[in-house]
Amino acid sequence: MEEDEFIGEKTFQRYCAEFIKHSQQIGDSWEWRPSKDCSDGYMCKIHFQIKNGSVMSHLGASTHGQTCLPMEEAFELPLDDCEVIETAAASEVIKYEYHVLYSCSYQVPVLYFRASFLDGRPLTLKDIWEGVHECYKMRLLQGPWDTITQQEHPILGQPFFVLHPCKTNEFMTPVLKNSQKINK
Amino acid sequence: MTDDKDVLRDVWFGRIPTCFTLYQDEITEREAEPYYGKDSSVSFNVVSSLPSMMLYTLEWNRILLLLPRVSYLTLVTDKVKKHFQKVMRQEDISEIWFEYEGTPLKWHYPIGLLFDLLASSSALPWNITVHFKSFPEKDLLHCPSKDAIEAHFMSCMKEADALKHKSQVINEMQKKDHKQLWMGLQNDRFDQFWAINRKLMEYPAEENGFRYIPFRIYQTTTERPFIQKLFRPVAADGQLHTLGDLLKEVCPSAIDPEDGEKKNQVMIHGIEPMLETPLQWLSEHLSYPDNFLHISIIPQPTD
Numbered sequence: 001m002e003e004d005e006f007i008g009e010k011t012f013q014r015y016c017a018e019f020i021k022h023s024q025q026i027g028d029s030w031e032w033r034p035s036k037d038c039s040d041g042y043m044c045k046i047h048f049q050i051k052n053g054s055v056m057s058h059l060g061a062s063t064h065g066q067t068c069l070p071m072e073e074a075f076e077l078p079l080d081d082c083e084v085i086e087t088a089a090a091s092e093v094i095k096y097e098y099h100v101l102y103s104c105s106y107q108v109p110v111l112y113f114r115a116s117f118l119d120g121r122p123l124t125l126k127d128i129w130e131g132v133h134e135c136y137k138m139r140l141l142q143g144p145w146d147t148i149t150q151q152e153h154p155i156l157g158q159p160f161f162v163l164h165p166c167k168t169n170e171f172m173t174p175v176l177k178n179s180q181k182i183n184k
Numbered sequence: 185m186t187d188d189k190d191v192l193r194d195v196w197f198g199r200i201p202t203c204f205t206l207y208q209d210e211i212t213e214r215e216a217e218p219y220y221g222k223d224s225s226v227s228f229n230v231v232s233s234l235p236s237m238m239l240y241t242l243e244w245n246r247i248l249l250l251l252p253r254v255s256y257l258t259l260v261t262d263k264v265k266k267h268f269q270k271v272m273r274q275e276d277i278s279e280i281w282f283e284y285e286g287t288p289l290k291w292h293y294p295i296g297l298l299f300d301l302l303a304s305s306s307a308l309p310w311n312i313t314v315h316f317k318s319f320p321e322k323d324l325l326h327c328p329s330k331d332a333i334e335a336h337f338m339s340c341m342k343e344a345d346a347l348k349h350k351s352q353v354i355n356e357m358q359k360k361d362h363k364q365l366w367m368g369l370q371n372d373r374f375d376q377f378w379a380i381n382r383k384l385m386e387y388p389a390e391e392n393g394f395r396y397i398p399f400r401i402y403q404t405t406t407e408r409p410f411i412q413k414l415f416r417p418v419a420a421d422g423q424l425h426t427l428g429d430l431l432k433e434v435c436p437s438a439i440d441p442e443d444g445e446k447k448n449q450v451m452i453h454g455i456e457p458m459l460e461t462p463l464q465w466l467s468e469h470l471s472y473p474d475n476f477l478h479i480s481i482i483p484q485p486t487d
Contacts, residue, residue, distance in 0.1 A: 105343045122321045157409035
């Protein structure tokens with residue numbers, strides 16, 4: 001493993017601190033969650049959406065900012081569409097959770113995510129996919145991602161979906177370079 | 185060493201006698217009345233036999249089976265599933281799942297690990313309850329097919345090799361070698377499996393071991409499912425790290441004070457290796473087929 005393609009755990013935690021600082025500056029809601037014994041932790045973002053037919057609108061904190069993870073964009077509409085909130089029968093609130101953890105085996109960050117209704121009922125991957133806006137579906141299908149599988153979250157021990165990037169270093173390098181530029 | 189090869193076989197062929205009982209909800213109980221009240225003498229009815237697995241039905245809702253420690257629940261319980269599904273109503277059947285004393289069992293953990301961690305201090309057989317309804321979505325991964333088990337198994341093997349060899353050995357193998365590893369596990373073929381797996385146990389002549397040791401340490405007392413960290417088998421001065429060194433570094437609470445009472449058992453494959461055992465040796469001989477050392481820390485039994 002080349003040192004410049006992969007990052008050590010301390011470096012990961014440092015980048016997370018920068019990322020979260022930036023997230024707070026732009027009013028985005030990423031936060032750091034330490035594990036119970038505080039030896040490590042992960043970045044976490046929770047995001048609610050009302051699912052109403054095919055129109056999606058946003059609740060909670062504004063999410064106007066650019067995030068470094070394209071998967072996040074998949075669940076958001078372009079800004080001009082997100083003001084509209086339609087009232088109609090049978091709307092459901094879905095809670096999306098995104099966690100960014102460090103994999104010491106592969107020395108890269110990994111994205112874990114899950115979605116559930118407010119009563120705790122989880123969504124299947126199929127349900128989640130159906131909620132993705134059409135314009136993002138095409139992009140995701142072409143994206144530099146291998147596959148999505150269900151796996152046990154290494155810190156919480158619960159089922160999450162995991163994104164397996166086959167070219168993490170290509171994907172992460174511009175993110176890390178930009179982060180360093182912005183914070184200088 | 186001949187002795188070392190014996191260890192590989194003993195690990196592979198380890199078995200746990202397990203009693204699977206179908207979960208009884210109210211409706212099924214009423215229908216089952218004629219079958220209850222049997223005395224303790226059991227008539228064994230050999231339903232089927234596979235080379236190393238005999239299936240015994242004790243009653244219509246109870247089956248005894250010898251489970252391979254190194255395999256996975258959903259891989260070895262086809263006969264259990266088929267047998268119980270015959271006595272259930274179609275509309276009641278959805279994904280099978282297993283539970284021990286109220287704890288849903290993670291099919292993606294090796295059977296031996298689940299037993300050591302949850303049931304090793306109790307009397308045999310291991311009593312597992314079988315469910316076909318109310319799948320615990322928040323606790324268990326779905327297991328939609330054999331392919332899912334294969335994908336999980338191969339993913340663990342790849343991760344182990346990432347730690348041992350920067351993935352070089354497993355990536356150099358052909359697809360048919362990967363298939364042979366999986367088929368060896370699935371069909372309980374020790375020689376078939378180790379013909380390929382031995383390559384994953386090699387290391388460069390100039391080194392004294394793997395780059396890092398693939399291990400996971402499990403305790404039921406923590407929220408965290410397991411501890412996994414980077415740990416080298418050899419110290420800077422060339423000394424081999426021991427099991428005790430590993431625990432001191434990543435799980436110090438597991439080590440009992442020298443003068444105090446023994447509080448914990450450090451268990452792999454149902455045994456407690458000496459803490460002085462070199463970790464490199466343990467990794468080569470006591471790993472599970474996925475090439476990980478799955479280590480359980482359990483309270484010392486009181487009796």
